[in-house]
Amino acid sequence: MGPKDKRFIADFAENYFEDFTQQIAQLAGHEIEFDVDWETLLTHADTDKLESYWTRGCFDPILDAFREMSSDESGLDILEAVKCICIRGDYTHSLKAFFDEETLTVDFAFYNETALGDTDGEAYDGRVEMIQECIETNLA
Numbered sequence: 001m002g003p004k005d006k007r008f009i010a011d012f013a014e015n016y017f018e019d020f021t022q023q024i025a026q027l028a029g030h031e032i033e034f035d036v037d038w039e040t041l042l043t044h045a046d047t048d049k050l051e052s053y054w055t056r057g058c059f060d061p062i063l064d065a066f067r068e069m070s071s072d073e074s075g076l077d078i079l080e081a082v083k084c085i086c087i088r089g090d091y092t093h094s095l096k097a098f099f100d101e102e103t104l105t106v107d108f109a110f111y112n113e114t115a116l117g118d119t120d121g122e123a124y125d126g127r128v129e130m131i132q133e134c135i136e137t138n139l140a
Contacts (some may be wrong), residue, residue, distance in 0.1 A: 001039055008047045009038050016051070020059055024085070027066040029076055033084040040089035041109075058087060058095060058108045061127035068132055078139045097131045099138040106131065 001009075017036075025031050041054065062085065069075035083102035095108035 001042065004047060005042050008050065009042075012051060012054070016055060016059070020063060023063055024066055027063075027070040028079040028082060029070070030080065032082060035084060035086040037086075037088045041087070043089060043109075056124070057127070058106055061095070061124065062104075062106060062131055064128045065131040065135070068128070069135065078136060081139050082135060095127050095130065097134040099134050104131070104135060 021034055066079065069079055081102060082104055086103055086105040088107040089109045091107040091109055095106065097104065097106045
């Protein structure tokens with residue numbers, strides 16, 4: 001990981017990720033540990049576009065899934081079991097999510113607009129639903 005990559009990650013952490021983690025904790029009703037493999041996330045696109053790919057492809061869908069689930073008591077009860085969120089960048093062209101032993105793992109890699117798909121319609125909603133169903137199916 002070069003200096004440009006390290007600066008990008010530091011900027012992303014300061015300008016987006018810190019707020020993201022606080023919002024997740026607020027929605028879940030408790031602190032959640034995060035394990036992000038920044039190096040695998042960096043391998044799939046030019047840093048000029050990564051922030052958009054990361055937020056629209058993965059981080060915002062996680063946030064929206066938590067928003068949806070936290071809207072009622074049963075969802076809050078389910079979110080209580082999520083203790084850690086792992087984010088990886090190995091699964092190319094799409095997003096997959098799985099839940100195991102208190103850990104939600106979201107693996108994604110989008111390297112262009114075509115792979116990302118629409119971000120305010122079916123493709124985005126599908127990512128939100130996949131994350132939400134992953135958690136609910138394993139904990140309901």
